[in-house]
Amino acid sequence: MTLTLNHYLFVSGLLFAIGLGGVMLRRNIIIIFMCLELMLNAANLSLVAFSRFNLVNGLPNYNAQVLVFFIITVAAAEVAVGLAIIVALYRARQTTHVEDINSLKF
Amino acid sequence: MSPILFYFFAALTLIFGVAVVANRNPVASALCLVVSFLGLAALFVGLDAYFIAVIQVLVYAGAVMVLFLFIIMLLDMKAETRRKPNLIAYAGGGLVAMAFVAQLWLVLERFTAGHSPFPTIWLKDGQQSIDDVHNVGTTLFSVHNLPFQVIGVLILVATVGVVVLSKRELK
Numbered sequence: 001m002t003l004t005l006n007h008y009l010f011v012s013g014l015l016f017a018i019g020l021g022g023v024m025l026r027r028n029i030i031i032i033f034m035c036l037e038l039m040l041n042a043a044n045l046s047l048v049a050f051s052r053f054n055l056v057n058g059l060p061n062y063n064a065q066v067l068v069f070f071i072i073t074v075a076a077a078e079v080a081v082g083l084a085i086i087v088a089l090y091r092a093r094q095t096t097h098v099e100d101i102n103s104l105k106f
Numbered sequence: 107m108s109p110i111l112f113y114f115f116a117a118l119t120l121i122f123g124v125a126v127v128a129n130r131n132p133v134a135s136a137l138c139l140v141v142s143f144l145g146l147a148a149l150f151v152g153l154d155a156y157f158i159a160v161i162q163v164l165v166y167a168g169a170v171m172v173l174f175l176f177i178i179m180l181l182d183m184k185a186e187t188r189r190k191p192n193l194i195a196y197a198g199g200g201l202v203a204m205a206f207v208a209q210l211w212l213v214l215e216r217f218t219a220g221h222s223p224f225p226t227i228w229l230k231d232g233q234q235s236i237d238d239v240h241n242v243g244t245t246l247f248s249v250h251n252l253p254f255q256v257i258g259v260l261i262l263v264a265t266v267g268v269v270v271l272s273k274r275e276l277k
Contacts, residue, residue: 003112006220008153011116013210015123015146017203022127025199027192030132030178034139037170038123041146044158052153058228059236060154062245068158069246072165073257077264079170083177084271090181099192 008049016042029089029096033082040075044068112152119145132183136174143167154227156238 015038022035051064090096118141125138143166150159214220227236246254 001109002223003109004221004223006214006217007112007116008149009217009220010210010214011120011149013214014120014207017206017210018120018123018127020206021199021203023199024202025196026127027189027195028132028183030174030181030183031126031135034126034135034174037139037166038126038142041143041162041166044162045146045149048150048153048155048158051155053224055225055227059241060227062241063249065155065158065242066246066250068155069161069242070250070253070257072158072161074260076165076170077261079173080268081264081271083173084268087177087180088271096181096183 005049005053009046012042012046012049015039015045027098029086029098029101032098033079033086037075037079040071044071047071112149115145115148115152118142119149132178133175136171136178139174140167140171143171154236154238156235157242 019035019038019042022038023032026032026035047064047068051061051068054061056062086096089101093101095101122138122142122145126135126142129135129138143162147159147162147167150156150162229236
C-alpha cells in the first residue's frame, strides 16, 4: 500500500486534536502553552503535506514551505513573549494554576 | 518514505503528544514534547522538506525547548499536586477532541483527491534529491521578501517586549 495525502492530513488532525484536548483539560499554564505549540506544529504538517502533493513544475510548492518557515518564526517569538508573561504572572501571583488566576473571570 | 517509517514516526509523534498532555510532571512533559517534535521533523524529511525539518529540530527541539525547561526550572515547579479533578473540564476537553476527530474522519473520507498517492518529483539528471535549501531560499528572498522583512521587525518587537516584561517593576 502507498501513502496518500490523507494519511498525513489525518496525523496532522490527530495532533491538533491532542493539542486542543490538552488546552481544554490541563490546568497548568505551561502545559497549556506546550499544547498550543503542538497545535501550531499540526498546522505545519498539513501545510508541508499539501506542498509536497501539489507539485509546481515537478517540484514541491515552496510557497507553503516559506509559510511554514514564517509560522515557526512567529511561534518562536510567541513562546518568548508568552513565557515572559508567565514569569511576570508568577511573580505577581505565585501560581501557574489557571484556576487560581480568575481576576478577569466574569 | 516507506509506509513502515511513516507509521513509526507518526506513532512516535502522536504517542509522545499524548504523553505531553498526560504527564503530571512539567519537565517530563517538556521532554516528551521534544520527542514529538523530532518525530514530526522525520515526517518532514519523508515529505522532501529537508530545510523545514532542520529548522524544526533547531528552533523547536533546540531553542523553544531550552526556553521551556529554563522557565520550569526558574519557577521551581514540582509535579502537580492532586487537586479535585474538574470533571466538567475533562469531559468537555475529551468530547471536543473526539468530535473534532470524528469530523476530520468524515471530511477526509469525502476528500477524494487525498486518496491518490503523492506524485513523483522530477529530478534533473544525476541529482540524488531536490535542491531544497536553494529553492526555499530563492522563494523566500524573491517572492516573499517583504513578509521576510516584516518578520524581522516582529522579532525585534518581541525582543523589546520580553525585556520590558521581564523588568522587576512594571510601571
